[in-house]
Amino acid sequence: MTATHSTRMLILGSGPAGLSAAIYGARAGLAPIVVQGMQPGGQLTITTDVENYPGFRDVIQGPWLMEQMQAQAEHVGAQMMYDQIIDVDLSERPFRLKGDSGTLYYADSLVIATGAQAKWLGAEGEQLLQGKGVSACATCDGFFYRGKKVVVIGGGNTAVEEALYLTNHSHDVTLIHRRDSLRAEKILQQRLFAHPHIKVLWNQAVDRFVGGGDPEGLVGVDLIDTVTGHKSHIETDGAFVAIGHQPATELFVDKLPMDEGYLLVEKGTTRTAIPGVFAAGDVSDKVYRQAVTAAGMGCMAALDVEKFLAEADFEAVAAE
Template sequence: MTTTTHSRMLILGSGPAGLSAAIYAARAGLKPVVVQGMQPGGQLTITTDVENYPGFREVIQGPWLMQEMQAQAEHVGAGMVWDQIVDVDLSQRPFRLTGDGGNVYTADTLVISTGAQAKWLGVEGEEALSGKGVSACATCDGFFYRGKKVVVIGGGNTAVEEALYLTNHSQDVTLIHRRDSLRAEKILQERLFAHPNIKILWNKAVKRFVGGEGAAGLVGVDLIDTMTGEETHEPTDGAFVAIGHKPATELFEGKLELDEGYIVVEKGTSKTAIPGVFAAGDVTDKIYRQAVTAAGMGCMAALDAERFLAEADFEATKAAAAAE
């Protein structure tokens, strides 16, 4: 049996953005419903040590943080639904969404916080050593490599920015790029080339990530020359894959304005081009992509949606009074 569920606010995604939106909306009495998606808790559920989320002096675990955020959202009145949305109709309010099992969700407002995922190389050792020397976020994990040797893989803005950022922690940063020129903006390239603690390995692709014996983490990367095929080994304590992110916005192609896959919102707000539809977190943020910024955007989305509903209710009441 399929069901139809209506809510004043439907939230897609249960990472920091979605759960923060749920907390604020629930406290406003909107009884939001959170559709958790394929990865309840978002990317933090596959992150081990978290040291940069405000309020915790000690290192905390990503999965624990998301469990606490969900528990807080449920405590103040948010509902959680385990489902994956496969179709959306934003042509009229209430908006209509369909889950993969056929359940239908209608909503007066919609908050999209489906997040984005880092692109990975897909080479040997990458998955096994994730969190054990292999990372996709220098801002998140760079601190753990203070005084150690690190490499960054990529050639775009993200890779160059991560390499520059890592010089705050390491005096031995190597950028590995499969071509002989970078795609990054010129000003970033100039800063990179001028930095004394960064070297570049051109025309090199990662063949495998190499772990140490036993429980030891990453000890190096095996490289292959893209021009000659020669194989070399580069010792390193940490490797940062920086080849871009892919926002989870396939459902909204042709339905919302996208910029390189990211949902476009009105500057300084969470408002999309469709009244009543809001976006928050990594799904709309191609620059920062941090748990704390996602949480802040979730708060913005809930407040924007609450104001939208209040205005809509006022207009409806006024129209009803005029018709009497």
């Protein structure tokens, strides 16, 4: 028999946005259900040191922080489901979602907090050295490279912004781009070219991230010239892959308005175009993409849900 769950508040995703929404929703008496997805705890579970989440003087570990958030959410009454949503029907109320497990979820309100994954190059050594010199977030990890040599890979706005940001910590920043011109906005390009601590390597693609030392960390990057095929090597302490992000919104194509895959919300709120459907965290944020901003948006989503349900004139799918 198909398992079914009915809830006043369904949350997709168990990163900082989803779990913050769960904490606020549970404390508002909405008994939220959190569908955790394939990455319980979200992106912070694949990193180690976190130094910028408020409240902790000492360095904390990403997976530990997410365990604490989950424990807090469960403590106040949120229910976790180890499931991944594979189908969504938002055309009528209650909303109907189907999990990979076959379970059906009926919900009066929905918070989408499915995040956005960084795009990677797929080059040799990249995965192995993630968190050991290879990163996709300068704001998160730039601080660890104070006074060190870093490279940024990419040619769009993100890459240029990351390179400029990294000059706060490093006086030796190299932008590596596979073409001979950048896609970034002109104003950003001007700032980049004028910066005394940034140089650009044109027509270069990363062939391999090279590890070394004990414990192993990134020591350099093998490059290949995209025009001549010439191979070279550059020594570096850190490599930032900045080729964009992929929001996890495939389920909502043709159902909710998006901008480059990011869910659009009404300014200053988490409301999407469908009443009762809210979006929070990286899935609707192409600018900040931080744990604390995601958590803040999770809080906003829960408050928006609470207001929506209080004003709703339909019969609730589950008792509060």
